Amino acid sequence: MSSNQETIQGLIQDFQGIGIKDRLMLLLEFSENLPVLPPRYAEHPDLLERVEECQSPIFLFVEIDESKHAHLFFSAPAEAPTTRGFASILHEVLDGLPAAELLHVDDDFPNKLGLAEAVSPLRLNGMRAMLGRIKRQVREKLAA
């Protein structure tokens, strides 16, 4: 098992190991810890891609560094804590991964966190959509 798979497994255990209300609280903690945008994106929101499938506006951007590792940047308003929480989980799981490894992350892992009961399956769609867009950006940037 790669270290990333271990991170995901650990996260699934963290969420699944607690009750529904506590899962919401854990998601809230994630939302509070979403890293702030570095100035180069904060000042250039046009560089970020809007995730249309999310209920609240969220923007994301992927960078691939010289060693082909992926770095993720998100921007979502404080009034959208659920969306921020989803972004923060993705950041924890994906940020800094080798791009090739990121592309192999299980597309279905958002469904395995047990969040559907806590936030509703419809809201969870936004997280899967973010993951899909991150992978698409990674593919495009690797091909460029």
Place this chain on the structure above:
Amino acid sequence: MSVAIDTTSAKFAEYAHPEVLVSTQWLADNLNTPGLVIVESDEDVLLYETGHIPNAVKIDWHTDLNDPVTRDYVDGAGFAALLSRSGIKRDDTVVIYGDKSNWWASYALWVFKLFGHEDVRLLDGGRDLWIAEGRELTKTAPEIVPTEYPLIERDDTKIRAYRDDVLAHFGNPLIDVRSPEEYSGERTHMPAYPDEGALRGGHIPSAKSVPWARAAAENQTFKSRAELEAVYLEDGAGLKPGDNVIAYCRIGERSSHTWFVLNYLLGLPGVRNYDGSWTEWGSLVGVPIIKGTEPGEAPAPRR
């Protein structure tokens, strides 16, 4: 026990039913009034936890008001359980507020009305106005004393429309409250919102397009009666007193806001919310659809 109504607002007094709204100041003065329960209902399921009006309880439209299996609202037993654990008695005054111009708060109020809860009001301006005015928020959950809310069967006949009701309704006014792009059929869901899925785009024949937010002012309060009349009556969508109106959107939430406006603020009786809305109509086999910006002709009613 019902709490005295808010008589402090000249704007409210103009509405057909001024008793269904309270101002932020009124609520601030009544935070601890016995017989009053404050409910927050937001689009974002975590927003309440980031800070809420003191003593407010949370009711979520997805996880509390909808049945987890069937596409429907909770039944009588489910509603009784929800209100009991929320500390609400049948004769309590309930003030609901939420994000986005009370869009989801209106939806919650509409569901409360399916169960005939008598005294339910909205906080005019909702969560955002309360915050903009610098009023108190807390993360402290209120101490809830569970109640024994009676088992009341849901009444779907008066303010709720099903698809067959819509087919039988042709010839009477329909209001489509979605965005212009959804109405014309350019897209099947709201810009930047999740796609709950509809196989076809467009609108129900003869429906007039009046996006729901035209009823809301900049500061998220409801517009004045005169402004609302300009939007919905003769010079606007052409509704008349006595009209039998059905409003719809995508899943019935935005149209709850319009239902609230037509029913309580303009006093049009007989307004129903078609909560199946476009996610049902746009996937139904064999129902008529119009594409483009014109309402189109109403087909013969199907009964």
